[in-house]
Amino acid sequence: MAAANNMPSAAVRYWKDDEMLECVSVIPEAPNVSTFCFAAPSGALFDYLPGQFVTLELPVPGGPLHRTYTISSSPSRALSITVTVKAQPDSIGTRWMLDNLRPGMRIKAIGPAGHFTSHHHPAEKYLFISAGSGITPMMSMVTYMYDLGRTPDIVFINCAKRPSDIVFRERLEHIASRIDGVELRWVVEEGDRYQPWTGYQGMFNQLMLGLMAPDYLEREVFCCGPEPFMQAVRDALAGLGFDMDHYHQESFQPSLAKEEQDATEGDVVLEEDAAAEVTFASSGITQTCKETDTILATARSAGLNIPSGCTFGVCGTCKIKKTSGQVHMVHNGGITDEDIEEGYVLACCSHPIGKVEVEA
Template sequence: MTQILTRPEVAPTRTDGLEEALTCVDVLPVTHDVKTFLLARQHDSALVFDAGQYLTLTLEIDGERVQRCYTISSAPTRPGTLAITVKRVPGGPVSNWLHDHLVPGGEVWATGPHGDFCHVRHPAGKYLFLTAGSGITPAMSMLRTLQDGGLADVVFVHSARTPEDIIFRDELDAIAAVGGALVTVICEADSPTESWRGPTGRLGLRNLLGVPDLHDREVFTCGPTGYMAATRQILEQAGVDPARCHEELYDLAARGAAPSTGDDAELSGTRYDVELRRTGRRIDCADNETLLHAAHRAGLNPPSMCSEGMCGTCRLTLLAGAVDMQHQGGIRQRDIDQGEILICCSTPTGDVVLDV
């Protein structure tokens, strides 16, 4: 999404959306290493969001400020709940902190919702969801929403390592039992306590060709990097229209390793002055370089994660000047109207002043 932004004359009043502490009201076990955290706003109002969107959590762990993005796994059609479902990642500071320390009564700071990985942005009568591991969470939010509407034809294919790793297993079984969706779960191997009787191995072309009305479906894919690459290739082999395919890499932290604009390309000779108002520093930024890359080049390390305009972590206020921002849903229009930008996907079109 491309927008040319200048600092607005008058900032409108901020309306709904989230930038506040949420209170944990319950913790539900999902699998041996996955928990769902039910969260509530302190002023007891519902959060308006689209199924598939996510929140950015900010925590202080061992004296360090860290941020991570987690999909809202609950459905917007059920306003009494707001939930994130988190898998414990070995060595992952945030997921382990949440599993070990977030209990009812505890609080987390959250902003959002963010993201365009939402079925409402691509309305259709028939959907196909392809997920693996924790990538099931946005698809589950969309499935629950579509179930509540009762109007869509849904095929849901989930890949898990073993039966004990199937996230939302009981709910998927219940949905399949009543015919709410055609659900298939593929396991790579048996678990120590259960031999899997369903499809085994990994998602392949044969699985896709067995999907009824495959070429008439809007396809949403979410999972780890290897799964996404393989699924993209399989969809191409099956002849699915790429315009119908929408994907999201669930590990946004992995996206943070991706280079910002300017890392792999020669920087333009046209440079603009970037004033960091509160620190008093000035840096230069090429007109084909993101503000985030220019900051890194100057030895600065502003908060950032996805580097693709998706997570909203690098949001700052533009006090003066103009930028070309190409975001992917990580910032709301009302925030843009107030002069806020994402520096990971903003290139200057002149001298700029940032509130940092």
């Protein structure tokens, strides 16, 4: 005990994204799905909100590729951070991770960031609805609530193609077996051969919602999954009279309705034939373009590589400092009002009006 009292007390250090992440383990979860666990080589801890995301810089053939992934671990377990990824048929970055990323390798990361978190919407009752890899932010939020040691009130619905595709099933069932207040509801489109399925089967609908969470009108709803799935959930809730002010979703795909709604934000109309010019101060390059071109597209035309992820104003990866000129920016939450006041813009959704200079 005396020796322990003589131990020096080190100041707590938190990871910053100027330090690379080291992959320390890879855990297979389901077909074409794996969890990658990262630690800071310096031993720094991770500070973020459950449900937030990071953008990874992946060294794929042909140049670095930036991909945004929700953090599946909980900030209550700060020694490491995990992302759980699923490769689609046309995946490039995720496919590279599954085939090449191994313990000991280091990659760059940007973040954490994002507003999809229960921290911003405290409630007595929650309803988490997800499909496929959209389960990852829900896993982070449930784990955090579990680690608090209190009794939550969560109805957790996850939809998958078949039982073997349900990610985190065993871990979530363990959590539900240890504390009251976490009700799990699995929905599959079809069963697995040789494994009988006795739960819900088919496409998620209003009838299932009423059976799974009869008090859904009293719950704060978080939804994540493919856009058609989230649209079906929105339609089901709206059709049942749910107050959509209590509905929140995470998506790394653009919403057409949102884009159409914001197209004339600020009464700015971009002219197709209007000439513009962007100076990239750090590179010493000036590139002509049109007002309808984004700064990101203009940079690429000039042969410059500005890191980017989602390309429609959600992830914040392409944030750069504007030093002069005017831009028209319509983002989807990837930049704060404070950043905008300090002169930052998102290159992917900022259109130059006349002459503009940025630090890039």
